[in-house]
Amino acid sequence: MNILFVCHNGIATNSGNHVSNFAHALSKLGVDVVAAVPDDSFSPSQSPSPSACPVISWTDARSYRFADGNEADFIHAWTPRQHVANITRKLSFLHGCDYLVHLEDNEYVVTSSQLGITQSELISRPRDLKIPQTLADPEDMHDFISASAGVTALIKSLLKFKPGNLPGTEIWPSAETDIFHPQMADRSLRRHIGVSDDSKVIVYHGNVHAANVHEVRSLYLAIAALARSGTRITLVRMGMDFVELVPDSLKSVEAHVIRVPFQPRERLPHYLALADLFVQPGRVDEFNIYRFPSKLPEFFAMGKPVILPATNLGKELSHRQNAFLLRNGDGLEIANAILEILGDDVLAATLGAGAKQFFDANMSWDKSAEKLKRFYEDIDCRLSVY
Secondary structure, three states: EEEEEEEEOOOOOOOHHHHHHHHHHHHOOEEEEEEEEEEOOOOHHOOOOEEEEEEEEHHHHOOOOOOOOOOOOOEEEEEHHHHHHHHHHHHHEEEEEEEEEOOOOOOOHHHHHHOOOOHHHHHOOOOOOOOOOOOOOOOHHHHHOOOOOEEOOHHHHHHHHOOOOOOOOEOOOOOOOOOOOOOOOOHHHHHHHOOOOOOOOEEEEEEEEOOOHHHHHHHHHHHHHHHHHHOOEEEEEEEEEOOOOOOOHHHHHHHHOOOOOOOOOHHHHHHOOOOOEOOOOEEEEEEOOHHHHHHHHHHHHOOOEEEOOOOOOHHOOOOOOOEEEOOOHHHHHHHHHHHHOOOOHHHHHHHHHHHHHHHHOOOHHHHHHHHHHHHHHHHHHHHHHH
């Protein structure tokens, strides 16, 4: 079977990491896979290697032939954003095959938050509203998904965005167990980035954008509140800010934040190992209900306590056993959760062991790839009947 993934961004992104890991696991099952990225995100250094799938540009994908000399059997569009939808339609025609659509987020929330409007305003679509090609347009998204052969989603709740007659399946992401696993903190690295010996550490390596800026700001406010109350604590922060995270009126909260520049993925676990616990901030809202934060498998794989909202993946977890679940997700609740875990060694040990056990039992690129391959085969059989 030949599968062509169409990515909405470069391969060195959270989404691209999912694509490359699914592709690598599928290749071990005998599936020939290639990932196509936007032309402006492609470079020759992304060419094939023994441990990753081939990466090509959208332009080269038009005439790409697989090892057997044939075109794609399926094109898998990684999100229904307009630029992905447009190239997928063209590639589907050129390769003479059907396409599937993968859902990562509630695209309505992503688009409306980026444009600074409400979801109702987005859906009503004023005549002068221009939606950038890198965002999903509700009308185009509906048409694009409806014309697909099936839908995959990072989390089951996202399948509500597909028509009822279309097949769909949930495929959880994982983390690479050869680098993400429990490990001792590197004290020299800790000193190198400026963390004092007596400070507790939280590491957060997510990007900040319009859809999640308020919840990440809550994490910053929680750290500041703990520091004011006498807790020696440092937030080690990686990731990019695409919007203003801390306005001038709140600049003082950054006093206990250490910013670390971009790190290659293989270096990331060294920084995560510095953490006493992890926090995935968030509220139970229209954004978080439909997401599977890409950091969570990495957090759980490290075997440290994890704080996260009682939604999305949190619905699969048990409070105070394999995670500490937030009900409101504001700065005060986050601060109190951190303080409780730091003050209770038994609870911290229970949460850390439970997190690793949950990861081992539920998160595997190989198992998810097997499920995805079966989905491809079921759709192939379904289409052959017609």
